[in-house]
Amino acid sequence: MKLLVCIKQVPDLESRFKPDAAGVWYNETDLAFRMNEYDEYAVEQAVQLREKLGEGTELTVLSIGPDRVVEAIKKALAMGCDNAVHIQDTAVSAKDPWQIASIISTYVQGKNFDLIFTGMQSQDRGSAQVGVTVAEQLGFACTTTIVGFDYADGTVTAKRELEGGIKGVVKLKTPALVTCQLGLNVPRYPTLPNIMKAKRKEITAIPVADLLTADLLATTTSFHPPAKKGGGIVLEGDVGELVDKVIAILKDKTAVLR
Amino acid sequence: MKTLLIGEYREGKLLDSTYELFGFAAQLGADTAMLLVGSDAQLPAYGGTLYLADASVCGEYSPDLHKQLILEAVQKENPDYIVFVHSSYGWDLAPRVAASLKVAQVSEIVGLVDGGFEVGCCNAKMRRTVKPASGRGVLTIQAGAYPVLQPGGSPAVQKITAAGGGSLEFVGYEAAEKKDVDLGKAEIIVSAGRGIGKKDNVPVILALAKALGGELGASRPVVDAGWVEHSHQVGTTGQTVSPKLYVACGISGAIQHLAGMKKSDFIIAINKDKDAPIGEIADVLVVADVMQFVPALTAKVAR
Ligand SMILES: Cc1cc2nc3c(=O)[nH]c(=O)nc-3n(C[C@H](O)[C@H](O)[C@H](O)COP(=O)(O)OP(=O)(O)OC[C@H]3O[C@@H](n4cnc5c(N)ncnc54)[C@H](O)[C@@H]3O)c2cc1C
């Protein structure tokens, strides 16, 4: 069986974001990058299936982006992916989800993948489009937001998470694509021996120009902070003083303390 | 300008979020038609054209069939925009429709600005303005971002149907886990977020909850990591709460968390990041290390 997991590298979201020169995305200077949280669940699920199926199964991890994304790829390899594809693109942030999906689909075409895992959304762009669009472009069966996964004999049984904690149980025949939600599993931390082993795994580099055929369907015209609604008070300073201020506010503004 | 609004129906009921679509269309100043895979017995209070497919025939979750139905209505209506709620139904179906039509999708819209759509990004800390390249597009609106608007009246129903197997089989629903705590009735909730750092720190947050006479709440990562039971989770996939006081400890303020607690009377957030989106709705944002501030506050409250 051939498995693929698509990962994106995103900035640490506790960072402070500033617009880039064109004012349409963030400036990358001073940002630390890591694997998109949703994709960690996707990698873990793919690795678990890879382990369950054993010999004869191959798990590839794919990421589109500049050279820095190799760090995220290495993590996925250390978690247990067999090999990797780095689609080199220094202008990835200027592409829309349709183009990102098309690049992935063009790569996948003709390679007989049975099952593709993606995150349900990326934390920086958060469009929740790439996975489903890839499935649609390839004609794969697809379900989204999974919090439960099982595979046997060409059939995926997945649990979709719905609002309010209700779940929907779905069966799909391969070839299929699933988008993974937080809490699907417990992503492993790569161990030192596995990090060492991963260094010998193959990373195939492909220039994005070889795979990009689709045009942009949407453009971003601005990247900016939300308009401040105001109203709230911001307290900063010494912890002792902060506590006194909060106690005073609780007494003054709420019926919680007297 | 014309919109085709896609209503939502689950477990035999029209979902209230359907009316947020009318709220959005009104702000857009657009004409509307609606499509619903639902039932005769649950028609929306809306006087316009309603393309109605029977959910007992077409399924409540059968994306291939629902896509076919939508494409059929698009043929008839030729709308500029096809609009979904950004929900488990909408984010699943919208990209399929957009891909079939080869038009842009804009996800999780929170606002309208000079011919473009404003959407959140970077965990709700920032915004982007997005414009579809062609005049047409598939849109999803952020749940709760637009007012519920009931246009009133009875729809002019046009029945539609689709056939075929589809590429997946819907087996059924699984009910939400039983809750051992009803946070909905709590007057004071102190919630732990990922910012508390580790499971060992949960008792520190619980101690403040106890000192204030309240209950312990939690954000999703804290529950997913097994630090706190799911029954304490606040948010779209947890509980919706409206206490007199909500204290958010190390919680960034993602939309799915806010959806569960924004109706609280008074909100205090403790976060080391002054820009955390929780600051948008907090009455008081305490910029501090949660593990330094919370024990100090508990000590004073307990006194
Ligand atoms: C479909 C869907 C449904 C979801 N449902 C829910 C839901 O029901 N409930 C929910 O909560 N989430 C839900 N989520 C997840 C949500 O999007 C966020 O990922 C989540 O709410 C983040 O939790 P957090 O704020 O605890 O963690 P983070 O976003 O990681 O934030 C941690 C915060 O702690 C602060 N911090 C770090 N260290 C310290 C310190 N020492 N002192 C003070 N502050 C510190 C950081 O500045 C940061 O703001 C859902 C997501 C999806 C896609």
Ligand SMILES: Nc1ncnc2c1ncn2[C@@H]1O[C@H](COP(=O)(O)O)[C@@H](O)[C@H]1O
């Ligand atoms: N640059 C990328 N490289 C590889 N996979 C990606 C990339 N961008 C998005 N994805 C995948 O698509 C999912 C959804 O992303 P998005 O549509 O941006 O929310 C992510 O969780 C990834 O699995």
